[in-house]
Amino acid sequence: MEQFDTLDENENENKNKNNNNKHDEDQDHLWEQVKLEALSSLSTEPEAGPQLYQSILSQGSLVEAIVSTIAHEVETELITATEIKKLFLDVLTEEDEKSIHCDVIAAAYRSPSVQLAMLAILFQTGLHTLVCYRVGHRLWQNDRTGLAKYLQSVVSKHYSADIHPACTIGQGIYLCTAAGVVIGETATIGNDVSILHGVTLGGTGKELGDRHPKVEHGVVLKDCATILGNIKVGTGSLIMAKSIVTKPVPPLSIMRGVPAKVVGTRTLTEDAFDSDLEEHLAFKYLDEWKNL
Structure with missing residues (x-):
């Protein structure tokens, strides 16, 4: 019985590894698509080069790109964009990153005014609000409630949305403009x-x-x-x-x-x-x- 248990455990472990590898590949495909969209925009709108390079082309992943964009939007006198980006990337888990990828897809597919994943990352305030919520929710779960509430207030000021960090939100969420949303x-x-x-x-x-x-x-x-x-x-x-x-x-x-x-x-x-x-x-x- 112990031998069979060990075999089952090894099989499950290999299955999980395969699933994780597949997930990583899918995430890479989405990120590659975003970079291709940025390069295409650059060829037609060279004036957008500085923003596209700073926000997309110089970043290492989709999550880094969207976090960097948000950080420059919500920085304050107390917390700089660099500190916000580091905080977000340190706090977000693999499950959170998976949720963010699903949210990007939802924003691109369900919003007639967005259509491209790159545009959702750069300009979709509902998506930015969701990412901030996911960071705040993780902080709340880690008993860092003061910082979570501070982030909630920053989001309320910049995006006009009031989402409590303790609430539970699934994946693939399309949050339109976030303006006036209360959860x-x-x-x-x-x-x-x-x-x-x-x-x-x-x-x-x-x-x-x-x-x-x-x-x-x-x-x-x-x-x-x-x-x-x-x-x-x-x-x-x-x-x-x-x-x-x-x-x-x-x-x-x-x-x-x-x-x-x-x-x-x-x-x-x-x-x-x-x-x-x-x-x-x-x-x-x-x-x-x-x-x-």
């Missing part, structure tokens, strides 16, 4: 969720402890949607703009109104995808990342 301390968000500007995941003011929404995979939260209380928003559901949700949402439901009511049901296939978030949502393109 409470005990909220959870699954994978492949799209969040447009002005969305609030808050409490009712009548609960203590676990008091914020639980958003499952593949949900779309449109402009200024508000979800209050410790309620579940079912997989693949769609919350229409300016709706206020205070009761649990069934999977694949379309919710509209104040208070929100079910006005329809979504029909989604695994390969459904379109830039129109109201009609389609991609479930499939991130599977390769999530299954590693």
Whole structure:
């Protein structure tokens, strides 16, 4: 039995190594694509050369590129861009880097105004906000709560988003502009969720402890949607703009109104995808990342 246990352990270890190698290769492909996009832009817009070189071409990886961009945006008199970059890179784990790659893909695929991964890295404030959240969340988990809250305040000032570092956010998140987005301390968000500007995941003011929404995979939260209380928003559901949700949402439901009511049901296939978030949502393109 011990011999078979050892064989099983070795097999699992080899499988994990293969998966990690495959993940690294996929990450390299995405980074190579970003660099090709930068070189293409450089050939048509030579005036952009200094920014492209500083932010993309001189960096060693996709994560370094986006962290460097963010660092120059949020530096303060207390913390320089160099110190912020070092802090971010020291804190982020391999799992965080995987999440960031998925977030970059989501931003490039789901935003009609972005389209290129390079543009998402350079200019997509929702993506920048997510990266800052992931750093703050890791700091919070490591009991560095003071620094996590400081980073939260810096993000609020620069990106107009208030995301508590204790909340849990999955991978492949499309956060539109981040402006006006509020996500409470005990909220959870699954994978492949799209969040447009002005969305609030808050409490009712009548609960203590676990008091914020639980958003499952593949949900779309449109402009200024508000979800209050410790309620579940079912997989693949769609919350229409300016709706206020205070009761649990069934999977694949379309919710509209104040208070929100079910006005329809979504029909989604695994390969459904379109830039129109109201009609389609991609479930499939991130599977390769999530299954590693």
